[in-house]
Each structure stands twice: as C-alpha cells, then as structure tokens.
Amino acid sequence: MEHQIKNKGFNQPTIFFQIPSFLIKKPTIIFSINPTSIASPIPPKITMNSPILLFFFFFTVFIHPSISSSVSLSISSNSLSKSNNSVTIRWSGVDSPSELDWLGIYSPPNSSLRNYIGYLYLNTSETWRSGSGQITIPLINLRSGYKLRIFRWSESEIIPTRRDHDNNPLPQPKHPLAETEEFGFGSGPGSRSGPGSGPDQVHLALTGVEGEMRVVFVSGDGRESVVRYGLDPGLGTDSGRVVGSRVSRYEREDMCDSPANSSVGWRDPGFIHDGVMVGLEPGKRYFYKVGSDAGGWSSTFSFVSPDNDSGETIAFLYGDMGTATPYNTFVRTQDESISTINWIARDIESLGDKPAMISHIGDISYARGYSWLWDHFFNQIEPVASKVPYHVCIGNHEYDWPLQPWKPDWAMYIYGKDGGGECGIPYSLKFHMPGNSSEPTGTRAPATRNLYYSFDFGVVHFVYLSTETNFLKGSKQYEFLKRDLESVDRAKTPFVVVQGHRPMYTTSYEVRDRPINEKMLEHLEPLLVDNGVNLALWGHVHRYERFCPINNFTCGSGPVHVVIGMAGQDWQSIWEPRPNHETVPIFPQPARSIYRGGEFGYTKLVANREKLTFTYIGNHDGEVHDAVEILASGKVINGEVTNTVAEEGRRSDGNNRGKSGETSFTWYVQCAGVLLFCVLVGYLIGLMSRTKEVVVANKEWTPVKTTEEA
Known part of the structure; x- marks a missing residue:
C-alpha cells in the first residue's frame, strides 16, 4: 500500500512579518507563521486581532507572498521488516525544478531540519525536470522512525562554512516543500515490543578459549535477550542450548568531542548484547539465533567452530x-x-x-x-x-x-x-x-x-x-x-x-x-x-x-x-x-x-x-x-630481491636504533645549523675575494618528489 501525504505541513501560505520592538520586551524577532503547521506557532499573547498585526498580515499576503505549491510526496511503505529493506519515494508538483532541489533523510523523525543523517538530490531521478520523479533507497534499522522531506535550494544560499569532508557545500533546509509521514521498522518475527527494538548487527568473535564463540548484537531496548544455538538447523524451543547475554550501552555524555557529542553527530546507539556460546565441538557447523520471544528473534545464522x-x-x-x-x-x-x-x-x-x-x-x-x-x-x-x-x-x-x-x-x-x-x-x-x-x-x-x-x-x-x-x-x-x-x-x-x-x-x-x-x-x-x-x-x-x-x-x-x-x-x-x-x-x-x-x-x-x-x-x-x-x-x-642496495637513510648499525626521544625533527635542526654555517662561510669568502658576481641563467626544473606531503 502506498502512503501519500500531500505537502504535509507546508502546503499553506507561509507568512513572514516583523513584530515591532515596542510591542514586546525582548529584541526584535522574525516569526514565521503557518496557520496549519505546528512547527511555526503564533507566539503566546499575540493574536491576529491586533490591528497592527492584521496590517502586516495583509501586506505580506498581497504585496510579498511566499511561494506556494501543491507538491505531493509519497512512500511505498510505512513499515519495513528488517535492515536493508528498500523504500521508494515519489514526488510530483515541484514548480520550476532546480538541480539543487534535494531530499533530506531524518532519523529520529523530529530531528532539527539541519540535523539530517543524509541527503540525495532530486536530479538522481531521470524525470526530475518534469517536477516529478522517484528514488528507491535501502534503509537500516536505527531503532527510531524515519521521516523524509524535500527542499528547494539555490546557489545564492550556499553557506561557505557548511561543507562536507570533500569540501562540497551541505544543503540548507531553508525552503521545505513537503514531507512524508513517519515510518520505520518492526521488531522481528514474533515480537511483542515496540518498533525497531529487535536484534540486529550480529557479529562473532573468538574468546581465546577453545570450545567458545562470542556473539555480539544490538537491540532497541535493554530487555533480556539470549543466544540459542545447536547442531540442528531448526533450533526449535526444545533443541539446542541457550545462554544469556550481558547488556551495555554508552551515552552522548561519554563522547569526548564534536561531532560525536553534538546534536548533528549523536544518535542513540541502542543496547549492546554480548553472549558466549560454550561447549562447542571442534570443526562442527553450529546454527544460532539471538533475541527473545518478547523482543523478536534474528534470522538463523551458522558458523564452523x-x-x-x-x-x-x-x-x-x-x-x-x-x-x-x-x-x-x-x-x-x-x-x-x-x-x-x-x-x-x-x-x-x-x-x-x-x-x-x-x-x-x-x-x-x-x-x-x-x-x-x-x-x-x-x-x-x-x-x-x-x-x-x-x-x-x-x-x-x-x-x-x-x-x-x-x-x-x-x-x-x-x-x-x-x-x-x-x-x-x-x-x-x-x-x-x-x-x-x-x-x-x-x-x-x-x-x-x-x-x-x-x-x-x-x-x-x-x-x-x-x-x-x-x-x-x-x-x-x-x-x-x-x-x-x-x-x-x-x-x-x-x-x-x-x-x-x-x-x-x-x-x-x-x-x-x-x-x-x-x-x-x-x-x-x-x-x-x-x-x-x-x-x-x-x-x-x-x-x-x-x-x-x-x-x-x-x-x-x-x-x-x-x-x-x-x-x-x-x-x-x-x-x-x-x-x-x-x-x-x-x-x-x-x-x-x-x-x-x-x-x-x-x-x-x-x-x-x-x-x-x-x-x-x-x-x-x-x-x-x-x-x-x-x-x-x-x-x-618470492620475497627476495636480486639487488639489496643499502637505501639512503638506512641505519648502518642494527643495534644502534636511535636514542630515546630522537625524532626526525632533530634532523631538521641539524640541517638548519649546517645551512646557516655554509651561508656565513660563503659570505666571508665573498668579502675576502671580492670576485665578480657570476650570473647563472635561470633553468626551469621540477625536483623529484620522493615523499608524500601531508
């Protein structure tokens, strides 16, 4: 079933006006009023009955109206069963589409418009020039819902200081056109818990003890989860063994610097479960799954001990x-x-x-x-x-x-x-x-x-x-x-x-x-x-x-x-x-x-x-x-060389590997000293000989680059 919201929260005219400072005690503030949007409410104690506000209202609507369109945005499903399921996003009604129009991906859904987790330009779709198009992307379970929004953006609104690691400008969410309803993930087969809480991100590790195998996974809540394992692929409730898991997590306050501890970079990591399968026979294929009846179970995996x-x-x-x-x-x-x-x-x-x-x-x-x-x-x-x-x-x-x-x-x-x-x-x-x-x-x-x-x-x-x-x-x-x-x-x-x-x-x-x-x-x-x-x-x-x-x-x-x-x-x-x-x-x-x-x-x-x-x-x-x-x-x-030439910079004595604290920076100091000494000697020789200055014609050349510059 396709779920469609027509320009949710953004389809009504947006009214911009400035409240004179003599009407309020705080400094002048710019408000954005949208009669149908919760995101931009009218400030308390200021009503549209005020003659001054009505004047600004009519001036804004009739003299300087904002862009209003009938943009529609829909998604193919509002419930995904497991990570890497795909969702198709369709839109239509975008007037005068631009190559910079973009789709923002938000999780949690109530994230600030600037705090998207990712974005795609609408020109990813072959039909974007018509004002309509579609994009299909796989999403993963972040233990929180998603919301998708499309925006209009122009080159004049690029903020030079907001760029990604490749120095490309980051899109700005100044002009939202439409948004989807919230959607997300279920909790796995048999779950009786909330959306997105099922087990995910399963990975194994050795413990250093023979006959053991560790399994670590993530869930959306801290409820008790177990590891069920055995030689039988069926792993029914009456087959195999069951071990518990230790639960841990970390908080935003544990991070040491930005962006990890900022609202842009931080997202709830969920709960980390850690269980150890014991009593394994060597060289046998074991089947296992993780989770619980209440929180849902993972798929059945297998490994060879x-x-x-x-x-x-x-x-x-x-x-x-x-x-x-x-x-x-x-x-x-x-x-x-x-x-x-x-x-x-x-x-x-x-x-x-x-x-x-x-x-x-x-x-x-x-x-x-x-x-x-x-x-x-x-x-x-x-x-x-x-x-x-x-x-x-x-x-x-x-x-x-x-x-x-x-x-x-x-x-x-x-x-x-x-x-x-x-x-x-x-x-x-x-x-x-x-x-x-x-x-x-x-x-x-x-x-x-x-x-x-x-x-x-x-x-x-x-x-x-x-x-x-x-x-x-x-x-x-x-x-x-x-x-x-x-x-x-x-x-x-x-x-x-x-x-x-x-x-x-x-x-x-x-x-x-x-x-x-x-x-x-x-x-x-x-x-x-x-x-x-x-x-x-x-x-x-x-x-x-x-x-x-x-x-x-x-x-x-x-x-x-x-x-x-x-x-x-x-x-x-x-x-x-x-x-x-x-x-x-x-x-x-x-x-x-x-x-x-x-x-x-x-x-x-x-x-x-x-x-x-x-x-x-x-x-x-x-x-x-x-x-x-x-x-x-x-x-x-296939590891020997025919010409084992001593390389420049090689230490001549294998037992003399440098004194503690010596680094390449000491060589810089030594070289600088030698250079200064040479300059002084040359200057003295020049004064004593008073020879004519020899003019050497300039040559264009490029030194061989032997090391990578930082």
Whole structure:
C-alpha cells in the first residue's frame, strides 16, 4: 500500500512579518507563521486581532507572498521488516525544478531540519525536470522512525562554512516543500515490543578459549535477550542450548568531542548484547539465533567452530575498509567496501565446512563522530561477520582526539582529531576481543578496550597491537608483546603474524607520520626480529605494498612486512608518473619494496604446518594479484630481491636504533645549523675575494618528489 501525504505541513501560505520592538520586551524577532503547521506557532499573547498585526498580515499576503505549491510526496511503505529493506519515494508538483532541489533523510523523525543523517538530490531521478520523479533507497534499522522531506535550494544560499569532508557545500533546509509521514521498522518475527527494538548487527568473535564463540548484537531496548544455538538447523524451543547475554550501552555524555557529542553527530546507539556460546565441538557447523520471544528473534545464522588440531588456518585480512551509505552525508563514505565484503562472502561460501576468520586492522567504519555510520558498518559486515569471527585492532579514526591521555611531544602532529570525538568508545563496546587490555580515557567515558591481544587460530599465532596508545619500552603494551612473543609454542603454531594500524615500513611516508615510524622501528622491530615473527601486517596507507624479509631497512632476514590498507578508503595519493616526467614515479620504488599496487581489495592467508601462503586479491576481478610463501623453516619464496642496495637513510648499525626521544625533527635542526654555517662561510669568502658576481641563467626544473606531503 502506498502512503501519500500531500505537502504535509507546508502546503499553506507561509507568512513572514516583523513584530515591532515596542510591542514586546525582548529584541526584535522574525516569526514565521503557518496557520496549519505546528512547527511555526503564533507566539503566546499575540493574536491576529491586533490591528497592527492584521496590517502586516495583509501586506505580506498581497504585496510579498511566499511561494506556494501543491507538491505531493509519497512512500511505498510505512513499515519495513528488517535492515536493508528498500523504500521508494515519489514526488510530483515541484514548480520550476532546480538541480539543487534535494531530499533530506531524518532519523529520529523530529530531528532539527539541519540535523539530517543524509541527503540525495532530486536530479538522481531521470524525470526530475518534469517536477516529478522517484528514488528507491535501502534503509537500516536505527531503532527510531524515519521521516523524509524535500527542499528547494539555490546557489545564492550556499553557506561557505557548511561543507562536507570533500569540501562540497551541505544543503540548507531553508525552503521545505513537503514531507512524508513517519515510518520505520518492526521488531522481528514474533515480537511483542515496540518498533525497531529487535536484534540486529550480529557479529562473532573468538574468546581465546577453545570450545567458545562470542556473539555480539544490538537491540532497541535493554530487555533480556539470549543466544540459542545447536547442531540442528531448526533450533526449535526444545533443541539446542541457550545462554544469556550481558547488556551495555554508552551515552552522548561519554563522547569526548564534536561531532560525536553534538546534536548533528549523536544518535542513540541502542543496547549492546554480548553472549558466549560454550561447549562447542571442534570443526562442527553450529546454527544460532539471538533475541527473545518478547523482543523478536534474528534470522538463523551458522558458523564452523575452530579446530586447532586440524593443521590448517584460513583468514581474510585488510585494513581501512569503512562503510557505504545509499545517500550523501557529512563525511565521505567508502563505496568500494561493498565489493570487498562481497568478494569475501564468495570466498567464505566456497570454503564449505572449513573454519575461517577475518582480521580488520584499524580504521573500521570511518564514522568519525557520526554514529549512524557505525550502524551501516555492522549491517554491511553481518553477512560475513555472522559466519566467521571478525577481529579488529584500533586505528586513528576510532580513537584520536585532542586530549587523549598518551600524546608525547614527538607525536604532537600525529594524534589529532581523526576520531571525531569518539575517543574509542563505540569501538570498545561494539566489539569484544580476547584479553583484558584497556587504557583510561581520562574522562567520564569508560576505558578504551580491545587495544592489544593475541590468540591461536589453527597453526598461526595472531597478535594485535595498538599504534594509538603507548607502545614504547616500559609500557604495558610493550611488556605484553615481549611476554607473548617469547611464550609462543612454535610446535603448536609454527607461524606468528603481528598486526597493527600504522605501518612500520612503507614507501608512501606522510611527513607527520615519520616520528611514529621511527619509534616503531626503534622499540618494536627488535622484538619482532628476535622472536622470529614471520609476517607483520599494517594499514593506514590505503594501498597494498609488500616488502622483502627485512630488518633495519636491510633485505635478507626478518619479518615480511605488508601494508594492506586497500579495503575501501580512497583518500590517498596514487603511485603514478607526474606530468612531463612519465619515467619518474611520484614515489620511487626502492629495492626493498617487492610489490605495490593501487587496486582495492583484501588479502587471504592459508597455512598448514609446513607453509604459509599470503595472497592479495583485487576487487575489480576477484583474482590474485600478488603472492608470497613463507616456509616453517623461515625461508621466504618470492620475497627476495636480486639487488639489496643499502637505501639512503638506512641505519648502518642494527643495534644502534636511535636514542630515546630522537625524532626526525632533530634532523631538521641539524640541517638548519649546517645551512646557516655554509651561508656565513660563503659570505666571508665573498668579502675576502671580492670576485665578480657570476650570473647563472635561470633553468626551469621540477625536483623529484620522493615523499608524500601531508
């Protein structure tokens, strides 16, 4: 059934007039009076019986009338059953349509007109020039209703200071034309609770204990919800086992900065449920669903329980994926993330009854303080995260804010506002990783969790690090890493993989990141080398790059470092020749960089007790673009270079990795001193020799750019 509201609240003439200051005690105010609109009531104690107001009324209506139209707006349904159901919006009667006319998406429905969650221009419809058209978009359950509104907008009304992250002007809701009625989501099969309260955003995680699997999901209320699971796909009330769930949530006041704690960015996150399935037999397919009879049940999902005695490990790994939205919003979203998830879903399906896992190493949703983007992210990954455990480590876009507790002098320009004021809170509560690592935020907010941890999965020992909190010698994280690597049982797990967000090695250095690269090399690299780490994976740079087995910038031995931040985010300079310098790349590729590419995609790890194979799969074709093999003996196949030239800037002594506190900024000071000395010497020589000034003809040239500018 199609529900139509004809220009609800906006179809009557809107009357603008100014009340003289002598009639009221407060300063002059501009009122907008719409006789049928609740949104613009007549102020108390001022009636239309006043002769002065009647004068202004008739003057406004007959001399300066506002635009009035018979715009109609309709939706295909006012009740959606589950996230990603689509709604079709139809409109007609828009006079003199403009390319800037737009559709605003609001949730909750009573949000301020400026606080939309997203927008689409009406010219998205092929028939918009006729004043009529339609748009179909999928929506997700935000545990609150929706309302859609269409507006007229013109170039003269662009506000220069209101722009999105791509510097595009944000639409202004000054001239509403029509709005729909409120609509939303039900609560799931069998629900007896309010709209939108059913379970959603289901994802799995390992606990670090054999025979267990954690499941986390979100609901619109805090009522008791359970996890029902078993080997029977039917999961009737008399079959399987049932475990309860722990409930948590966070509030707007827990956020540390804007936009996360502002009316623009904040939306209620719902209630986070956390349950653990226990007593699982290894290598078996289990079926499960979450919810309750009162609040409704999720669909039935399934997973294959880990089997650490199987002698095989399969994992999908990437960083910096983000999420996509079917509309424009305040920040850039990552459309390519859809392809990444679709290809991984294909690969998981092809595994049959083999267990697998996913590793997402930082820059998770790119919500950056706009909380509904977390909802989009978890809905987007649910098709894979409900089937295999989904593991994460923290990145700058989940955590960084101006007052974060650990911010040494050398990191002044590194740790900024990339987290959008979230200070790790959504990341900490929406995920629950093994271990108990945490750091206080220094505010009323709960401690930041899921910072560093490890677990065995098949024949691989996986370690996760935080590059956003203290990792220097003497820190809790450093001591954890040292103890963990020294205690690995290589007979049980012959391969060790370490992961973190910011890279230790990359040829796409950003100037502001260099101090942290240096500190990681100084403090962390010796631990990785001394303990025989096989593979080190990093994100942050939104490209793929694989290095030789490396130690202290020298190829030959050490972990294979790979940057895998190419899963969705496209904010990164690409490696390509510069204009008029076709043979000189923007980032010259040194010998230590074996393979690098700009293709979006993900990586796949397959290991047995003799060999680990690591492949890079591109999104445009789903095929392997790069591969490296690491034997249990430590030998790397397809990882060696024929010319291991010592690179400029390499430390000559592997044991002398810099004194504590030294950064690249000290080099700036040294260079400045040398330059000043040379200038003085040249000046003195000039005075003594009094030689003629030599005039050198100017030459036009462009220096080779070897590093990425911030």
